[in-house]
Amino acid sequence: MKKNPARNVHLVKGPTNLLEKINLSIDVDSRLYKEDIEASIAHVKMLSKTKIISSSEGKIILKGLNNILKDIEKGKIKFSNKHEDIHMNIEALLFKKVGNVAGKLHTARSRNDQVVTDFKLWIRENSNNIDKLCKNFQKILINVAKKNISSVMPGYTHLQIAQPITLAHHLLAYVEMIGRDRERIKDCVNRLNENPLGSGALAGTSFPIDRLMTSKILGFNRPTSNSVDSVSDRDFVIEFLFCLTLISVHLSRLAEEIIIWSSQQYNFIKLPDEIATGSSIMPQKKNPDGAELVRAQAATTIGNLNSLLVLLKGLPMTYSKDLQKDKQITFDSFDTVHLGLNVMSEIIDKAKFNIKSMREAADFSYATATDLADWLVRYLKYTFRDAYKITGKIVAYAEKNNKMLNELKLIDFQKFDKKINKNIFTVLSSINSVKSKKSYGGTSPENVKKSISKAIKKYL
Numbered sequence: 001m002k003k004n005p006a007r008n009v010h011l012v013k014g015p016t017n018l019l020e021k022i023n024l025s026i027d028v029d030s031r032l033y034k035e036d037i038e039a040s041i042a043h044v045k046m047l048s049k050t051k052i053i054s055s056s057e058g059k060i061i062l063k064g065l066n067n068i069l070k071d072i073e074k075g076k077i078k079f080s081n082k083h084e085d086i087h088m089n090i091e092a093l094l095f096k097k098v099g100n101v102a103g104k105l106h107t108a109r110s111r112n113d114q115v116v117t118d119f120k121l122w123i124r125e126n127s128n129n130i131d132k133l134c135k136n137f138q139k140i141l142i143n144v145a146k147k148n149i150s151s152v153m154p155g156y157t158h159l160q161i162a163q164p165i166t167l168a169h170h171l172l173a174y175v176e177m178i179g180r181d182r183e184r185i186k187d188c189v190n191r192l193n194e195n196p197l198g199s200g201a202l203a204g205t206s207f208p209i210d211r212l213m214t215s216k217i218l219g220f221n222r223p224t225s226n227s228v229d230s231v232s233d234r235d236f237v238i239e240f241l242f243c244l245t246l247i248s249v250h251l252s253r254l255a256e257e258i259i260i261w262s263s264q265q266y267n268f269i270k271l272p273d274e275i276a277t278g279s280s281i282m283p284q285k286k287n288p289d290g291a292e293l294v295r296a297q298a299a300t301t302i303g304n305l306n307s308l309l310v311l312l313k314g315l316p317m318t319y320s321k322d323l324q325k326d327k328q329i330t331f332d333s334f335d336t337v338h339l340g341l342n343v344m345s346e347i348i349d350k351a352k353f354n355i356k357s358m359r360e361a362a363d364f365s366y367a368t369a370t371d372l373a374d375w376l377v378r379y380l381k382y383t384f385r386d387a388y389k390i391t392g393k394i395v396a397y398a399e400k401n402n403k404m405l406n407e408l409k410l411i412d413f414q415k416f417d418k419k420i421n422k423n424i425f426t427v428l429s430s431i432n433s434v435k436s437k438k439s440y441g442g443t444s445p446e447n448v449k450k451s452i453s454k455a456i457k458k459y460l
């Protein structure tokens with residue numbers, strides 16, 4: 001039989017190879033080594049303070065745990081498949097380091113409260129990494145926005161040119177999205193920050209433990225209230241996965257725009273060689289693979305979020321081994337979003353925006369038709385609906401004559417209403433159109449400048 005400190009002696013026969021294979025999680029949960037040791041250190045300090053173990057035993061175990069941490073960080077440790085998960089690996093290492101007293105560490109705890117404690121610590125810590133990457137991404141978006149406060153581009157609805165906007169305004173929309181993503185992660189961490197350690201297997205413990213003490217050491221706001229809930233709860237994992245998923249959905253939307261914008265028909269963006277790929281057969285091709293793969297990443301994160309929801313659905317209280325899958329799913333989404341944020345930051349940083357093409361696309365469309373209707377309302381006192389109808393007729397006339405709105409002559413406009421005067425031309429260019437959108441949150445360069453300062457203050 002394999003030496004496994006948690007394998008009960010009443011299991012006379014060792015596990016079959018297949019059971020061992022499906023049960024092993026060390027390849028995945030070894031990423032929790034730091035948090036596992038951190039939580040064990042807090043636990044042992046508490047056991048010693050409450051005299052559940054003697055202070056000399058406590059000291060030996062503490063020293064052992066600290067040395068194991070150092071050994072791991074120096075790369076001296078290779079985790080072993082002989083022990084199914086990170087908890088059993090660390091415990092086995094402790095036995096090697098300090099002998100039989102290691103057996104006292106698991107007093108008044110279970111792997112069920114241990115794993116959920118470790119995982120909360122890991123998510124709390126690593127949410128900071130995501131926050132930093134989000135912040136960096138916002139910084140890059142803002143930097144490009146700063147250079148494009150007056151760069152006009154067509155704004156779309158239904159992917160049809162709708163009204164002119166500025167490139168800065170468009171990019172700042174993503175700054176807002178990522179800002180909400182960051183707040184959502186903060187909320188998630190705030191909610192998860194209750195300490196499950198001390199819930200035992202599911203019922204609590206008869207030992208006189210001090211859960212306030214371990215909560216304080218581990219930086220949790222308070223202990224969790226119900227031991228049954230504590231070991232079964234994976235809400236925090238689902239919330240974290242959702243946060244990651246929404247980030248990747250946001251990245252995917254931008255990725256899609258990059259892909260569209262870099263197509264020959266749009267020509268809004270040029271991807272420098274180092275962020276584009278070639279084709280193995282078509283020598284002229286330059287493909288936006290990076291953006292395409294970021295777009296595809298959302299499929300992974302959406303799938304992972306669904307996986308855990310489905311896994312949890314119908315799972316009876318309390319712990320079942322199904323829950324072991326939560327780590328694999330989360331690490332996968334985490335790594336995916338981590339890479340995605342870096343890749344999109346690089347793309348936005350290095351992409352060359354073709355301001356002229358964007359401007360022309362806004363000009364050579366009827367993107368200022370709404371401005372024309374608004375002018376009729378403001379200066380000729382039409383109701384908006386009547387102005388809308390007249391403008392529709394003017395656009396149809398321009399289209400028929402193959403002209404843009406600002407290429408029409410005053411007499412052309414006056415065919416539709418004699419009172420139209422030369423001032424009409426002030427609203428027909430796309431730059432004047434964006435300049436006029438001064439309403440709060442609108443696209444005027446004046447507004448956008450203020451929005452950038454605000455975004456810098458709020459997010460960077």
Ligand code: ARG
Pocket residue numbers: 025029085086087111112115319321323324325
């Ligand atoms: N490796 C396990 C997990 O990740 C640890 C908890 C094991 N608990 C148990 N009762 N077998 O979920």
